Amino acid sequence: MARIPTEKELRELYLNKKQSLSEIANTLGFKTHKIIYWMDKYKISRRVRSEANYIKANPNGEPFCIKKRLTRDEVKLKYLALGLYWGEGNKASNHSVRVTNSDPGVINQFVLFLKTIYRVDVNRIFFYLQTFKDNDMKTAKEYWSKKLVIDIECIKSGAPIRSMGKGTYKKICKYGVMTVAFNNTHLKAYISNQLGKLGLLR
Numbered sequence: 001m002a003r004i005p006t007e008k009e010l011r012e013l014y015l016n017k018k019q020s021l022s023e024i025a026n027t028l029g030f031k032t033h034k035i036i037y038w039m040d041k042y043k044i045s046r047r048v049r050s051e052a053n054y055i056k057a058n059p060n061g062e063p064f065c066i067k068k069r070l071t072r073d074e075v076k077l078k079y080l081a082l083g084l085y086w087g088e089g090n091k092a093s094n095h096s097v098r099v100t101n102s103d104p105g106v107i108n109q110f111v112l113f114l115k116t117i118y119r120v121d122v123n124r125i126f127f128y129l130q131t132f133k134d135n136d137m138k139t140a141k142e143y144w145s146k147k148l149v150i151d152i153e154c155i156k157s158g159a160p161i162r163s164m165g166k167g168t169y170k171k172i173c174k175y176g177v178m179t180v181a182f183n184n185t186h187l188k189a190y191i192s193n194q195l196g197k198l199g200l201l202r
Helices: 007-016 021-028 032-041 049-057 072-088 104-116 137-148 168-172 185-197
Strands: 096-101 125-130 155-157 177-183
Touching: 007 021, 007 032, 021 032, 049 185, 072 096, 072 104, 072 185, 096 104, 096 185, 104 137, 104 177, 125 137, 137 155
Parallel strands: 125 155
Antiparallel strands: 096 177, 125 177
């Protein structure tokens, strides 16, 4: 009699080890449609596509770890950064936590927030510089690299756009506008929930 995958095997691989159906099939030596058949037979609910895609994009688990016990200074940092995100962040995106500003101090505080409170994978923090036609790209990148204490190669940029006005604009945006982002749907949902609890999102 041909061997069949046991319920214990499938639950361990699918629910605990987060393997995909095709990965389970390869592990156990079955065709994928057989795995699907026995999953249904054992009443093991399958992940929705968005969750499956998330696990595929994060094979080593969550790229962040929320710090539960905060010092007094960390509590201040948390609420300062949540305020910055509420005021300066992109809240329309469902997958990205990002803040845009021309002040390096604002960007540095938000990066510190991501690293300290959510202990994110620093290799997945993304920096994007938007310059204007009256900015010097090389000078702007060197400025932000020094202010943020990051390698200049970490700063991505696109084509400069036309200047937005005169007067104080030129002083404020002398070195362009920086966006710092951490792309993760779970962290985005968590932070949105935090803002909701504070009555800042409706």
